[in-house]
Amino acid sequence: MIQGVARRSAEIPAPLLVVGAAFSVQFGAALATTAFDAAGPLGFVWIRVGLAALVLVAFNARPLRQAGHCRFAGWSPPARPSRS
Numbered sequence: 001m002i003q004g005v006a007r008r009s010a011e012i013p014a015p016l017l018v019v020g021a022a023f024s025v026q027f028g029a030a031l032a033t034t035a036f037d038a039a040g041p042l043g044f045v046w047i048r049v050g051l052a053a054l055v056l057v058a059f060n061a062r063p064l065r066q067a068g069h070c071r072f073a074g075w076s077p078p079a080r081p082s083r084s
Helices: 003-009 014-058
Strands: none
Touching: none
């Protein structure tokens, strides 16, 4: 998954990424000035989380039907050493 996103972002020119980041910050600030009045702080947090989730799904390298399959499915953390 990370390799697919890294490969796609490597194809985007750096100046375009900077312009996109600046647009994102300015758009978020402009949206916040009106959204806080309409939705309140908690509602605006939900809006931000929802939009972030949509962006992450859009940049996901694999189809959603494979999202439950993880290469670390059989992995477990190492046991804690006992205090003696």
